Amino acid sequence: xxxxxxxxxxxxxxxxxxxxxxxxxxxxxxxxxxxxxxxxxxxxxxxxxxxxxxxxxxxxxxxxxxxxxxxx
Numbered sequence: 001x002x003x004x005x006x007x008x009x010x011x012x013x014x015x016x017x018x019x020x021x022x023x024x025x026x027x028x029x030x031x032x033x034x035x036x037x038x039x040x041x042x043x044x045x046x047x048x049x050x051x052x053x054x055x056x057x058x059x060x061x062x063x064x065x066x067x068x069x070x071x072x
Contacts, residue, residue: 003028010035 001009001016009015015036021029033049041047050060 003032006032007035010039013039015040 006016006019010032019036021032023029037047048063052060
């Protein structure tokens with residue numbers, strides 16, 4: 001999927017279950033992160049982004065495998 005296709009899906013609130021953003025243009029990645037945020041976030045405390053240049057992938061996996069304390 002390319003940038004424009006994903007932007008259109010986010011505008012329609014059709015969000016992929018998993019999405020990996022990568023590339024050399026930080027502007028486009030930031031715009032997509034904002035689109036995800038506007039499309040899906042109802043509780044900002046439950047939204048996490050990682051920069052894998054700063055955070056080890058093992059930490060990301062551990063966070064993904066951690067069960068929430070309070071489930072609504």
